[in-house]
Amino acid sequence: MSGFRQGKARRVSQNPAIELVGIDKSFGAVHANKNINLKVEKGTIHGIIGENGAGKSTLMSIIYGFYQADRGEIRIDGKQLTIRDSQAAISAGIGMVHQHFMLVENFTVLENIMLGAEGGQLLAKGVSEARAELKRLETEYGLDVDPDAVIEELPVGRQQRVEILKALYRKADILILDEPTGVLTPAEADHLFKVLKVLRDQGKTVILITHKLREIMAITDEVSVMRRGEMVATRKTAETSVEELAELMVGRRVLLRVEKGEAKPGKVLLSVKNLTVKDGRGVTMVDNVSFEVREGEIVGLAGVAGNGQSELLEAIAGIRKPASGEILIDGQPIAGADPARLRALGLAHIPEDRHHMGLVLKFSEYENAVLGYHRDSRYGRAGLLDLKAMQAEAVEKIAKYDIRPPNPLLKTANFSGGNQQKIVVAREIERDPKVLIIGQPTRGVDIGAIEFIHRRIVDMRDAGKAVLLVSVELDEIRSLSDRILVMFAGRVVGEKTADAGEQTLGLMMAGIAA
């Protein structure tokens, strides 16, 4: 059955496996995909590369039916299709392997593979058929895995293989893999690539989403680059280079130069020593990192998103417990302290993700303006909230930071992204902290607000604060920072001055040169 489909696929291979025409998708004010056109040829491995937040996952979710595009067409094998849900995607022959596996942990491999395709009310028949089919897939693609093993007892690489088998079992001709190597050891990744090549040679089409340039170079036939929601280029892998891709990915944007004088660094206020941080699965995200930030300087942490900057920031902010190492604020060891105590010690944190951390979107503006500082006696004594004091202060900040609309009672979700970010920035900066750590200060923020927020950050530096800045926008890092540290794969791979060339930094970020 599936052999027949493959044969047919080969005969009509003049049609691309997937063609996207003018796909457009917005989430509120965020324009995640802008007029995307893409052709993926049959029997190829097609890489889609771009930084986190470039819109890759949104695009794939549209293909897989999780989201509906606002505009545009999807053509599978030349036929226009409306993919309402993942069921429709599966019947169109699309299989997806998610970054976070969609497996039932305490089911066996066989049970997981059958899930949703049991074939009838009684299991017995389906089980024997599935077992036979699994055997066939195993010999055809070299995907060996014990059908009776329980998922949670398998190593991550094997679990991923089960995800691939799941897709193949549902007769997928097009396989989408979202950041498949993020959780794999290098050896497991090599094995995955071998499998993908076999799949391609058997006539399957593979779409590989990643932000790792090396993987693209190693196994893809073609590569498309996404940046800020746009598809900026498609190249034959053989005809491009790591340098070109790095440049396309990071992009050359008109520099938003921030006027600032010479930095006058003083004593060390934030010091990180041999810090190692692991994520929930025990994967090392920050690997033995050491650096210092002095008063009166801005240190930028550059890096392609997903190389440990977020985890580093969270560890310093007390949100994530470090596995080992030391963090000192003004000489005081703080590793493992909770965010409330860190605030008291003079650490302010503008988090990367304002929607999930920096703000409670259902709260009114004035309620968010005190988040984290709400225990302070200026907002009420004896456990009560002094709404008048809170609102009066909110009105002041709204005026000072030009937050629009100027209404402290408005629900925070109803502010635009830039104004939401200003609420966070105002809250953290106006507390006059010693150390300010900032993640993605201007993600999803309009130009006017970007300039304003940049200005405030420089003001903080000039007031003698230590500022640590994490951003995936290389321009932002370059225009604000006095020193730039580059992170790659959890390590600080180098330090440069602010006038380092974009090319140099881009290569370091891609892990090519130090």
Place this chain on the structure above:
Amino acid sequence: MSTASVPLPNWITYGLMPLLNLLVAFFISGLVVWWIGENPLEALRLLIEGSLGRGDAIGFTLFYTTSFIFTGLSVAVAFHAGLFNIGSEGQAYLGGLGAALVALALDQYVPWYVTMPFAVMGAALFGAGWALIPAWLQAKRGSHIVITTIMFNFIGAALMVYLLVNVLIVPGKMAPETRTFLPGGQLPKLDWLMAWFGLKLGPAPFNVSFLIALVMAFLVWVLIWRTKLGYEMRTLGISPSAAVYAGIPYARTVIIAMLISGGLAGMMALNPVMGASARLQVEFVGGAGFVGIAVSLMGRSHPLGIVLAALLFGILYQGGADLSFEMPNITREMIVVIQGLVILFAGALEYMFRPTMVHIYQRFKRA
């Protein structure tokens, strides 16, 4: 397109939608009544008359309402902190033990108004105590609060039967209940309040605990929207990740929210135990804890909404009892079906009409 994020004016969310849900529930109930061969309009008339038509009817309605306000508030407080407390039933049951012990200890020595504050504290303390272990397990061990509170309902029921049969029973009597409290251990009826409106309370057990319930509704409002603890609970309930960022201690907030929730459930016992039967009896809670879940859902976890929803369920309880008496075809079980429909539409399906409302509202706004 998802419509969940489209804002609707409050009068639609808090006025029109609950009303619509209620109408649909009544409509379907009417169909059921019609199907078993009775006149739905007549049934509705009997239900309204039986719950609001006479002084004693109103008294019974408000008696039930009082219990539902307490349990509704209990569920709401936990809900604001992101916790689904299914255990109000058991916490109320244990609260009865607290209230009864105070009443038994004091009723011979002091008048009711001296006993009352201690009884309130006793009921709240025992209710909170029964919530403590599930709260601790949730906060420190991640055992899901829904499971543990359900289990504690069963444990509580068994414990209370044991105590009433073996310990608190009056020697030589057959009924598993305590002795009758003297007037010093009883909460007086609110005849005077009814008299203001020219109504006679008659035998209905409408009592002072109604006023306590209203005070608690106000205090819960203060707690949730005017205290730092309430702010922290709401932050945790809406966005656990923002709570981590803000340094709000998870375990402490969960435990305190559950203690308050359990305490409110415990106070429910004041109404039947000290306000009506003047003794502690087996199964006096009678499902009020579970009704509290529906009341809290329907009242959108807001104290004012809870008072109104509790009143509605009071009407259904009292009017339903009267209805099954007047229309023999409509059995007690039928009333439970009708209540179930109201819970289904007003509680569980509370957002069923939302997408439609959003579409109508948007078209209306554009025009």
